[in-house]
Amino acid sequence: MPVDLPPHTDADGPALPAGPAFSPLYQQIKALLLKSLQGGEWKPGEAIPSELELAGRFKVSQGTVRKAIDELATENLLVRRQGKGTFVATHAEEQIQYRFLRLAPDEGPSTGMERHFLDCRRMRAPADVARALALKAGEQALLVRRTLWRNQAPVVLDEIWLPAALFKGLTADRLAQYAGPMYGLFETEFDVRMIRAEEKIRAVAADAATAELLQVAQGSPLLSVERLSHTYGDKPVELRRGLYNTISHYYRNELS
Amino acid sequence: MPVDLPPHTDADGPALPAGPAFSPLYQQIKALLLKSLQGGEWKPGEAIPSELELAGRFKVSQGTVRKAIDELATENLLVRRQGKGTFVATHAEEQIQYRFLRLAPDEGPSTGMERHFLDCRRMRAPADVARALALKAGEQALLVRRTLWRNQAPVVLDEIWLPAALFKGLTADRLAQYAGPMYGLFETEFDVRMIRAEEKIRAVAADAATAELLQVAQGSPLLSVERLSHTYGDKPVELRRGLYNTISHYYRNELS
DNA sequence: TAGTGGTCTAGACCACACA
DNA sequence: GTGTGGTCTAGACCACTAC
Known part of the structure; x- marks a missing residue:
């Protein structure tokens, strides 16, 4: 992706007021992961591909994939498990407590x-x-x-x-x-x-x-x-x- | 700190059940920052030293300090402001809304x-x-x-x-x-x-x-x-x- | 032993604020 | 321009899990 989509602000014409800001690479990766989640490519409870594999797929470094996954994990969309992989969050195996019940x-x-x-x-x-x-x-x-x-x-x-x-x-x-x-x-x-x-x-x-x-x-x-x-x-x-x-x-x- | 305090699990005696686990370097840095905050070295609203300076002070890389600060920022103890510095969070200048009033x-x-x-x-x-x-x-x-x-x-x-x-x-x-x-x-x-x-x-x-x-x-x-x-x-x-x-x-x- | 996530480093470069 | 945080990379090594 970095080849086709430089991380800079959209280079185009004279500066628009309130321009498109700037989208870091890891945010673009995050959006792609989100699309895969939404599209059902990985189902709740399943593991997503390893960081290294995703890095290869997207042609970015592992660190960049990591940062994208980090954010999805803090939003509770993904769950990291050291040594095992990164999994799609699910309500179906919340052993302790119902996630939304306070x-x-x-x-x-x-x-x-x-x-x-x-x-x-x-x-x-x-x-x-x-x-x-x-x-x-x-x-x-x-x-x-x-x-x-x-x-x-x-x-x-x-x-x-x-x-x-x-x-x-x-x-x-x-x-x-x-x-x-x-x-x-x-x-x-x-x-x-x-x-x-x-x-x-x-x-x-x-x-x-x-x-x-x-x-x-x-x-x-x-x-x-x-x-x-x-x-x-x-x-x-x-x-x-x-x-x-x-x-x-x-x-x-x-x-x- | 990494010199005196290796990030490994406390090397001592035969493995205790439920041992002391393992403390990453950035967690130790985080604890030191927390101590400075608690001790009043930096007051609410003030800027803390730059990441580079803290890295020098603690003898670790900037990335490690960054990760420590990241956690303190997501816990709302610090506030990062690009180009300006990192500041101690305060209730005294919450312009929009009282932070704890829901x-x-x-x-x-x-x-x-x-x-x-x-x-x-x-x-x-x-x-x-x-x-x-x-x-x-x-x-x-x-x-x-x-x-x-x-x-x-x-x-x-x-x-x-x-x-x-x-x-x-x-x-x-x-x-x-x-x-x-x-x-x-x-x-x-x-x-x-x-x-x-x-x-x-x-x-x-x-x-x-x-x-x-x-x-x-x-x-x-x-x-x-x-x-x-x-x-x-x-x-x-x-x-x-x-x-x-x-x-x-x-x-x-x-x-x- | 192999594979995964987790930590740490060193360095380059970008975006932003301010003087 | 200078200094700050923010991004990205490449690589080494550690910790945990499973086989």
Whole structure:
């Protein structure tokens, strides 16, 4: 690539205002790797080619490939394992903890929670959901509802909105049968990889229906967690509205 | 340093189980830089010596210093500025936004908020506060209470607990006079730098006193944000209990 | 023993800020 | 122009994993 694509600012005509800046070689390599990931050349959990091989393929030094991979690794798209190789990140084998779940119990270990699926319906996406998921007007969406339990008590009620076009054949049964994180099933069965998400968190009062499902009094304060998840290319593919009972759990966050 | 401190695993006796592992040179350099930061050799906002100079001082290559600085920069302890130098991170000149405040308004720009200080009292630390701040039994603490306002309405009520020994002379007046982030004042006036924090978030119901201060109905759901902030060496130096009215604001978070 | 990622070096050159 | 961080290279060697 360095032969065809000099790392300098695009040499062309008189200087444009707010020009194209400057793209380091390793950023170009990173973009190429990203394209391969997006194109499915390497699947989640698989190893990508070795640094030396990639360096040969792209005609750059190993150090340059390294820097590209470094950035993808800090973004959690790749995982390096010394002596073994570099692997595509996956939600399907997060042994310890669900990667995106920030809920921790006040006491005891942060073990997995029991999942109960309530229903999985196909319907026209409401306006706000359609907007968040960038669906065309009237496009179909799936609504999955489920609860998460710990110690025989419900803690979380999730409403999960998905573009129906991407998840053909998804049913509550299929969800219930799959062991492991939901995002793992999305990867292996529907080829949808969750890369990044934004959450908006508020405190709300439980309505009657929610109160019953979470076994709390109506009006009880609940944590409302609205998550918008994205795949490659920052494409939104899931809108998840969670209500958490934070009597014996809390949402943890790190600031730096 | 590489002369006196070979980067190999500590050569000593028969292999211990779970041995001391192995410390790369750049990690040792990083530790030395950290010590200088902690010791106040370079103050927040100041430039540290150039990479070349540090390389000379430590007798390592520029690349090794670079990697050490890289890590400190991604941890937000240092800030690199091309062409100018590398600077010690500071809360005192965060022009855009308070670094640790994750509260955003539903609409409009995330501008600064108006601060009203209610009081600043010195007292014996309650047991839970003492435990969190690692204070000795009966050691004195400061309790600062304040509200944050936007658009002539109160949004946040903070209870801020500080070790009295570190903040001699802190008063509500002094806080009110200082323009800019509170952590900026802590840096310049008390030489306490906030590096990292953990937050535990829950939904709670407003009690009578809180309801009045935040101008909401008693029992209204509020976001409870308990923040434990640390300086160098992971020493806890602030326990902050915030209650946020999330009617027109939300707590934002990024997952990856 | 071979292959992979991880560390370290030395040197050349580029982009940016500032005087 | 000088000094700073940023990029890129080529090569040596180390640590970990697997066979």
